[in-house]
Amino acid sequence: MPMGHTATEEAGSGGLTATEHRLANGLRVVLSEDHLTPVAAVCLWYDVGSRHEVKGRTGLAHLFEHLMFQGSAQVKGNGHFELVQGAGGSLNGTTSFERTNYFETMPAHELELALWLEADRMGSLLAALDEESLENQRDVVKNERRQRYDNVPYGTAFEKLTAMAYPDGHPYHHTPIGSMADLDAASLEDARSFFRTYYAPNNAVLSIVGDIDPEQTLAWVEKYFGSIPSHDGKQPPRDGSLPETIGEQLRTVVAEEVPSRALMAAYRLPHDGTREADAADLALTILGGGESSRLYNRLVRRDRSAVAAGFGLLRLAGAPSLGWLDVKASGGVEVPAIEAAVDEELARFAEEGPTPEEMERAQAQLEREWLDRLATVSGRADELCRFAVLFGDPQLALTAVQRVLEISPLEVQAVAKARLRPDNRAALVYEPTAQTDAAGTEEEEAAK
Amino acid sequence: MTDATTPVSTMEFHPQPRSGAAKPWAFPAPERSQLPNGLTLLTSHRPGQQVVAVEVNLVAPLEAEPEGLDGVATIMSRALSEGTDKHTAEEFAAELERCGATLDAHADHPGVRVSLEVPASRLPRALGLLADALRAPAFPDGEVERLVGNRLDEIPHELANPARRAAMALSKELFPATSRMSRPRQGTEETVARIDAAAVRAFYDTHIRPATGTVVIVGDFTGVDLDAALADTLGAWTGSTAEPQKPSPVVADDTGRVVIVDRPGAVQTQLLIGRIGADRHDRVWPAQVLGTYCLGGTLTSRLDRVLREEKGYTYGVRAFGQVLRSSAPSSPEGATGAAMLAISGSVDTASTGPALQDLWTVLRTLAAEGLTDAERDVAVQNLVGVAPLKYETAAAVAGTLADQVEQQLPDDYQAQLYVRLAETGTVEATAAVVNAFPVDRLVTVLVGDAAQIAEPVKALGIGEVTVVSG
Structure with missing residues (x-):
């Protein structure tokens, strides 16, 4: 399984090194050792963002990111947050145009828990996803939109600027927060199909950095993520190419x-x-x-x-x-x-x-x-x-x-x-x- | 890769893993020393932290601003980097950025804080600029005039921000009009307009001197001759050794009441519910930290469990304790400090009444039934467990060390706090948080649409409701 680069320091890297690995199901894994502080960071990027959303469903990638914290087969309700914080870790997720990321920073001896949690939701989110959590998180996200954009002076400026710089129909025309109307329209089936399309080991990169034993860490990754089936349901995002300049004021x-x-x-x-x-x-x-x-x-x-x-x-x-x-x-x-x-x-x-x-x-x-x-x-x-x-x-x-x-x-x-x-x-x-x-x-x- | 045509298999599940063996970690113990000019020095070598953080505490509290000149400490702080005996304002900014450095200065109730961050390789050069700013600021008329104009332009932006507006309204409501704490930290349009270079120079001359200052430096010092760098820079700063003035005790009126700052058409209501309470010198502090975390430290705490995760009224509501100003019981003035204890967040306009109702129910239930042992355990595990993460960077360590100095706490305070948190029981944490947030002694500020929220809020019976214009 281990392949590719060895941990040889490159010029200008500030002494940092990283090794790369790939599981049979396509999950790419990057490890970087640093033993100065007894902490370890787990970061998982899914190659999906608001640019993959379709007309009428803006904001879905971000709303979905919230649903990833609502439990999975072996994790009840808010268990993901409770377990990580109870272990002395910190965590969150964010959604941008081009990706959705999830991350935990753990005391080094709690690393395995973070891997177990990420694997559980990557493999089994749909076992727990229900109408009640969708309705609740829809309201939370609408309040996030009000708090960060609608109720702040100039709060919607960025949204207006991107809408001008990227023309109507372009995948970057709308921002990740989405519109209120589209958030209202998102259904449980939309969420399920979003997961089935984009959440797969072969559409993700997992990096683990810090006070880790690379061999042990890789064995845990294989144990928890190795049996998650890959699938090729993902459609490439709509073409984002544009002329280099807008061409007019x-x-x-x-x-x-x-x-x-x-x-x-x-x-x-x-x-x-x-x-x-x-x-x-x-x-x-x-x-x-x-x-x-x-x-x-x-x-x-x-x-x-x-x-x-x-x-x-x-x-x-x-x-x-x-x-x-x-x-x-x-x-x-x-x-x-x-x-x-x-x-x-x-x-x-x-x-x-x-x-x-x-x-x-x-x-x-x-x-x-x-x-x-x-x-x-x-x-x-x-x-x-x-x-x-x-x-x-x-x-x-x-x-x-x-x-x-x-x-x-x-x-x-x-x-x-x-x-x-x-x-x-x-x-x-x-x-x-x-x-x-x-x-x-x-x-x-x-x-x- | 799985062939798309093969039947979809399911993953193999494993039981939740157990924790490994925890590795020891301790909050860094700084080395304390003094330069010949009286400047106190705290240093901490943190291997691998290539960006060095420097924090300077200057005992120039807002309370010391002359009558009618609120904001002069702020303008002085900003003017420190607007030209020195060696550089004009533009040259100084350029030299700093040439070091890859950032320099920020701001004035708050305990005093002025100057923060420098710079890659270790350029630390000596940046320390030279920092020392120039502290030792020989030029305070040119034109630059001070510009800073005053700039500050006046900022005020409408602050008033427009719901969270900032709520904080100003709460301070005005809580503290007596005679207290500096009742008024905006950075002054009002009326007071800022009066400030000129002479006032800035006078404030500097009266309060800024090495003998009452402390410098905290944290980072990877490998290959840096720190002693030599300091001697050539901050060591060259001279000044008298006058004693700082004594702070007056912090007092507040926390009679339960509601102030609505009217914002017609606002889609959300900004909540800020607060009073003052114990600071870090009080033995109750660890229990108060623990209890406050259980109440509203995170989205699995009591408030968000209802307001966010059950009802969807908000993106998040937090409870916190933030020291306003503090002095040691052993100091000549005794313990005069206090912390702001508050709950803050925003809820959609239509949910304002129901959200406050639920919030008060959470507080009443907490008072009636107390915290559970499980809640207490998770809170301790989090608050103590996150320490190595929280203090990974030099800036985080330097910030806490500087806070300790500012609040007259011993250098091992934070390290001891973790020990005390771990020793704090459920009963103590319950008592502390119930005492910190008594349901009938909370001042509630709501920045929102009065026409829509005033009636539902009056119906709650959480105190007299006053509406002020936005």
Whole structure:
């Protein structure tokens, strides 16, 4: 059963190593030893996310993730949570566009329990799934949506931006939380068929990181997961390919009860896993990461037109990544003034490229962010799964920081020139309504 | 791979595995020392933690802000990194980021806290910048003016956030108007607008000095000459040795009552239900931690078992105890501190009345019947068992060590807490949590649509209901 890589340290991996294995049923397993602290992280990525959802059933992958905590053949009700927490562990699950992950961090001597629990629900969730837990978790998820998006100022901005950057019908057009109407429409049969389609050992990667005995760990994995049947029911996600740029300026103006004007924007950027994506990460860091970035210096320090200004990168493998600009206006400042300044800075950057000092700073920032992610066993386990599921090679996680440090200023300039342009921008403008106009209306000027 | 045409087999089930033998782990004991300038130093070498965490405690409590200048401690904290005797504001930010470092400073009731995180290889350089910020901040007029404007712009954003708005309303309600704790930590539009560079400089001169400061440094120091780095940086900071001012006791009015902050059209109601109670110097603290966890520490605790997992009213409701400010009984001022004990979460608007009804039923049942031994056991196993996970990173260890310093606790407090938690019984935990959350002495703040929730809430009889505008 053990195959492939040995645990030889690669350059730039910070001393970390990982081994890869595959069970007969197709479950991929990645192990990484680290005996500094008596803890072990278990991370399981299923290769299914909101991009696999169909029209009318948005939010199903995430709702389903909640159902995975409602018991399985040998685990009653909330037993998964109770047993892990009772063992001194912590746990959760999350759903994104491209994957659903489940993770437990355990005191090292409780590792076997986490494996038993994950295997039980991978193999037998449907034995416990019923209408009552679906109804309950539907309400919980609807309240999650209200709490995180609907009842927060600008809370639905990200949803609006993705809907503009990825056209109607595109698998990334909607976000993982889904719509209230679709959450209401999800049936028990939808959930069952979702499990039968996507939850299989051959559609998952299991990583185990920390104070482990690799031989013993692999024997446990074989014992608990080895007999779970594989199946090939999964359909590939709908094609996410799109032109590299949007091709026109999109703009939506939202009149809502928000505390200040805001300019947000989404740019289509290179797919994750490419050098160009790393170059884009550096470009966005130089332009809008931290308090020495060009946009912060311009808008917050010099023009004093913004209370906050920054860029974020959502790395995506199956569709263009998303660069996300977020500027909250200072009192009295109009959006066009901010927009003109942003365009000017982006154009200047595309023209001049980064200075050597900017490259050094951005690379140092991204390096620290990587070190932070790799500082915990759970962070490392998640990254190993990410590279295994999305790019077929977990070893790439260990050298990711090295790749960012190898990017040249010319590559950063090139991606800025090609992508950070007005005709690749979906802009979302917030105009506050009076406090008394509570309901909030939405006015679309020139959307899609 | 299974051939798709073969009949579907089922998995082989095994009994739940037993635990292996636990490996020893202890909360790190820091080394304590003092630099010649009086600055207290706590260090802890954590192998493998490549990002070093530095926490600086400065005894500059919010209570020390001059009358009418609420927010000056916040503006001063932010201004520390806006230029020094060596760098302009922009240069300073650039130098920090060149180290791959982050530097945050904020002011709270116990004092000002400055947090630095930096890869170990660049620690000496980052310590130099940190020392410059503490030792020789320039407080340029223009930068302070900008920070004041920025802070004024932030206030509407905070007021719009339901959770922040609820916290402000609860503080206003609980504490006497004369207490600094009744007012927003970072000031109001009125007080912030009065702050200028001179006020910031005056606050700095009065309160910021090495002799009353403590620096906590945690991480992998392999290959770092920490002593030399410190001597060249924080060691060069000089200042007088004046005694910090004495804190006044924390008092609050927890008469049961309800305040609704009106948000017409809100789809959810933000709940914050609280009072003040024992801090870590009180012997009851471990039992209070245990009991509070059983009440609302996680989604299998009593509150979420009903409100989330049975009724679906919420994404989650949590009970917690958070120290506001604390001083040791042995200190000159004696024990003056308190913790905020609270329950918080949000529920959909239509479920507000029923959710509060259920919440009070959970509290009444707890008071009448107490916790079970099984609940207590699981809580102890979790609270003690998660320690090695919780303290994996340098930042987590440094944060707790700095909290201990801030609350005048001994350096082995956290290590001892785990021993005491394990010794705490069901009866003690029950008594502590029932005492912490008495049903008739809780102040309830609801940020939501008054037109829809006021009547159902009045019908509950949990106290007089007042509606204020959002």
